Amino acid sequence: MKLHVVDWTTLILDIFAQRANTKEAKLKIKLAQLKYQLPRINKWFAYLSRQSGGIGTRGPGETMLETDKRAIVRDIRSLEEKLKDLEKTKVVNRKSREKILNISLLGYTNAGKSTILNNMLKIFGKDKFVYSDDLLFATLDTSTRRLDFSNTKVTLTDTVGFIDNLSKELNDSFLTTLEEIKFSDMLLVVIDSSYDIQTQLDTIDKALDDIDIGEKKILYVFNKIDKIEDEIILLGYKNKEEKIYISARDEADIIRLKDKIVDVIKNDYVRVIMKIPYEDGKVLDYIMTNYDIDKKDYDENSSILEFDISKKDYNKYERYIEKN
Numbered sequence: 001m002k003l004h005v006v007d008w009t010t011l012i013l014d015i016f017a018q019r020a021n022t023k024e025a026k027l028k029i030k031l032a033q034l035k036y037q038l039p040r041i042n043k044w045f046a047y048l049s050r051q052s053g054g055i056g057t058r059g060p061g062e063t064m065l066e067t068d069k070r071a072i073v074r075d076i077r078s079l080e081e082k083l084k085d086l087e088k089t090k091v092v093n094r095k096s097r098e099k100i101l102n103i104s105l106l107g108y109t110n111a112g113k114s115t116i117l118n119n120m121l122k123i124f125g126k127d128k129f130v131y132s133d134d135l136l137f138a139t140l141d142t143s144t145r146r147l148d149f150s151n152t153k154v155t156l157t158d159t160v161g162f163i164d165n166l167s168k169e170l171n172d173s174f175l176t177t178l179e180e181i182k183f184s185d186m187l188l189v190v191i192d193s194s195y196d197i198q199t200q201l202d203t204i205d206k207a208l209d210d211i212d213i214g215e216k217k218i219l220y221v222f223n224k225i226d227k228i229e230d231e232i233i234l235l236g237y238k239n240k241e242e243k244i245y246i247s248a249r250d251e252a253d254i255i256r257l258k259d260k261i262v263d264v265i266k267n268d269y270v271r272v273i274m275k276i277p278y279e280d281g282k283v284l285d286y287i288m289t290n291y292d293i294d295k296k297d298y299d300e301n302s303s304i305l306e307f308d309i310s311k312k313d314y315n316k317y318e319r320y321i322e323k324n
Contacts, residue, residue: 009036012163024086031079034072041069101154101265104181107190108200109161112223115248116190116257117145117158123254124148149262157184162203178211186217186264193245194227215312219264221257223248269308273322276303283317 006014013036016029105113124147144157159178181187187208191200201220219242226247244260246253276284284303287293290313295306314321 024083027079027083027086031076031083034076034079038069038072038076041072101152101186102157102184103154103186103188103261104157104159104184105188105190106159106178106181106204107162107221107223108192108195108203109163111161111190111192111195111200112248113158113161113190114143116188116221116223116254117143117156119248119251119254120147120156120258121145123251124258149258152262152265154261156188157181162200162207164199164203175207175210178207182211182213184216186219186261187213188219188221188261190221190223192224193222194224197222217264217268218242219244219261221246226250269310270314272307272309272314274305274307274309274317274320275322276305276320277301278303280320283320287317 013029013033017026017033105117107113125145144155147154147156157180159181189201189204191197222243222245224247225245226249242260242264244257246257248254274287276287278284278301287305287307287309291307291309293305293307297304309317
């Protein structure tokens, strides 16, 4: 029996390729495959050169490798250009969602992210479900769905699942798929409570540092509590500021999760009356674009707006806020 032997990175990239559904995911995986192949062709080319003994001529093997190398470099450049074009389209789509609160789900593969999103959709949404299965990298595309939480409109985005022991090439490629979370207002970090919790937390926290997400609200969702025999193992993680323990398959727990999300959101906002002079048009445009204004009035010199502002923007625009 003949066996096809591949290394770990090639195996994972092959699985990536099988699971990819969107154009962007397919392009990114193809790019990762080519970037992984290129240095290996260079090493093989150097080996053949040494074997030829420096005669000054190239054998047919070397000529073919040189042709392959040029083709790979050309394909890499082409794929990078296509991805740049796709990113421009994504920027336009993000701007169209600016008035809606954007929340991203992240966690290990099979932690239950897609199950949480689908069960949220059953109760609070009208969009179609996302693909969910008990497979390695069942979800390779970021899937965004719209939900309505107690008059708070949100988008919830399911991201690619984490996995242990990724090579540098794979890890770099994986991190690019998480760039979208930089534009999120809040993160739901989903932890599989039946698996090595500390490893999941360490891996995810490091990835967030590598991406440099800045100041964001993070809610740690300890999922699959129905699968652990001794809940005492969760006690070591009580120090997480915002957390909740659930089973994603329990409708009551999904409702509790929604309530927790709303509470976290409310804690990050302050009711204000803001008086913006007409000459500060850029400030007014920013506020009108990014917030739902509950009351609007005008005087000779200013627009007067009443709304809930994030604490971050409160500090930034404090000089416009009316003090009681």
